Amino acid sequence: MTRHQVDPRALSEGDLARHLLTVRGVQWMNGDRGAPLALLLRDHAVDRSAVHAGLRTGAPLRQTDLDVWVTGAHATAAAVLAEPGLTVRDARAARRRRRVYTLGAGATVKHVIAVDDTVFGLEAEEIARVAALVRPLVAGADPAAVGAGYRRLAAVPDGPFDLITDFARPGTAAALAALFGLPEDVRTRYAALVGDTVPVLDALLCPPTLAATRALTTAYDGIAEDVDRLVKDGDTPFGAGASAGDARAGYLLPLVAGAQLAVRLVHGTVTALLAEPGAWAAVHEDPALVPAAVDETLRHDPPLRIVSRIASADTEVAGLPVAAGDQIAVLLDAAGRDPAVFTEPDRFRPGRTDRAEPPALADPAFRLLTPLLRLLAYEAVTALAARTPRLAPAGPAVRPPRTPVTGAVVRCPVTTG
Template sequence: MTRHQIDPRQHSDSDLARHLLTVRGVQWLHGDRGVPLALLLRGDDAGRDALHKELRGHPALRQSDVDVWVTAEHASAAAILTDPRLAVRDARAAGRRKRIYTLDAATTPKHVLAVDDLLDLDHAPVYGTPELDEIVRTRAAGLGGRFDLMTDFARPAAVEALAALAGMPYSPRLADLVAGTVPVLDVRLCPPTLAMARTLVACWDGIKDMVGERHVVTLAVTSHVTANLICGTVLALLDHPDQWALLRADPSLAGRAVAETLRFDPPIRMASRIAGEDLVLGGVPVKAGDQVVVLIDAANRDPAVFAEPDRYYVARTENATLADRFVAPVASRLAAEAVRALVSRLPDLRPAGPVVRYMRCPVTGSVARCPVSEAGG
């Protein structure tokens, strides 16, 4: 936890609102000055590619604030993510009392909220089993006509399958709780609204009560990663009809399609690390306590590593995507099964309206709604 990374449960509405509003206001200020990381955290989806381009090239590590660094390059991103001196938590701030961020604070905000600091939200090494695939297939079998890919299929399928893994039956109550935890991976870097923050911790705690500490990450984190990966894959395929046609001809390519989505539109777009000691990254001195943000989605399109990086194609063989270290194996497995079931059952699927993404979710780009229909449906 960094200095201002507070647990919302321990703060009044007044303090929590001030904290969230001030961090957000300062992000907006930095964005107005053209700081790329701030613009990305603001959720400037339309400008994302241009911002990534601006950040590429020498030096690999760019300064975003006095003690905040960012990289869009694959090589430095990979090095940072595997460097044990860079951790998710700020060891030096661990024992200190966390303070809300205010305008007169002497330090930059860095991490914003901690929902459950004891757990590792970044990496859930959860594996799936063939029984889970069956749950996804059954869900897909009920689809037809015009429906919402996220709310009618991806999220409930992910929740039901992962609940089964935790030994729980699917229930609407559980699904609602999971829906309330959508911004869980975003709140470390992007302040949610007050209501989102309160709902998030209430639902997180509700899930924990229901499934226990051991499975809370599976339900409250992996289910969103899975559901966004399903939507991301289907959207990429529908946007590239030749690739959809490939899958129609051979649904067993679904796993490949999901792997390419992890590169092309990863369900986790950025990761943040805190330097545990003074160090030098790509020739740039980084001090202990500094924040280093890795733009996974940008690194995944680094032209130094990927040929035609902006093209989505299933047969791609470079597999150095950085996202897979954040995505539990079960998420990729369930997504592949979902895509296989969809392309087999609904070969003429097509978009049926604009995709809506949640506000203040720049880390995950979480999909709220994704209307699709069968041709003629």
């Protein structure tokens, strides 16, 4: 929690609008003066690869504002995410949560919106407890049962359909509902609400619009209300030993963040395969090729592009002094294409031999979700490739505004050919 990160539920419409607009304006102005992180976060007509290339010309950790640092280097990214003194939240600023950001604030805005700190603000030791609940559930899942919704949705008539709205999003909602054993009434509400939570991970660093913020918190609170009831009733798949808080996070991290990341991973894998001549036909003929394609997407086009850390005390990173309260933004997509680590880093090459760990896996929360994301993406891509051997793009993908952290896609027209 940083000084000006606010809970939108606690603010009036006017105060929330002023907070969001001021942060947006400052990011825009900083982007105009060439600040790399601001260029990425303002998410408008930016060539991400050019920004990444510019960062590689200097030190692996670059100070881009008075108390903000950024790195796109593979080794430095891993070091930052493994450093216990660099935390998700700034606990010293908790008492200031109602203070909106203004131009006279005298500090750099770092985190913008707090949707739910008990789920999205967990530190490494807390995530480890939640992982102990979620990972056995995923490891013991029946892939056929998890993938049933994808296979049903893949059985589309020949012709155009939308990869996101007709397949990836409803299929992922059905898969997660099946995996977590949601009751039928909860499944229906969850499927109706999860689409409005698209910016849940982006909102930490990039201010959504006022309407999107209100829609996000309303949808999230609706999903959380059902989860809270299941936890209270003891009707969870985690066993009797789990605390209520850990069980709640064990539901909400996958059902909300996991859903958005899985949809992006499915989209990224499918579109990358379609862009490589013969690649889609190859996975149609041999489904055993799908896991390598998904794993390469985690490096080449990760569904989580940026994560943030706050220094809890004065420290040193990559030989540079980082003061307490400073922010370090880790560009996971840049680190995944670090030419010092990967051969032909900008090429999508499933089965590559230089298989250094994708930088996103160094983030504890993403690492918790990775087995689930792989399971969902394997099932989705396999089901779609089996049914549509001549799948082809049918128009440009549509991204929602202000989603630079995930690169979310809300429309992607394709056709069965």
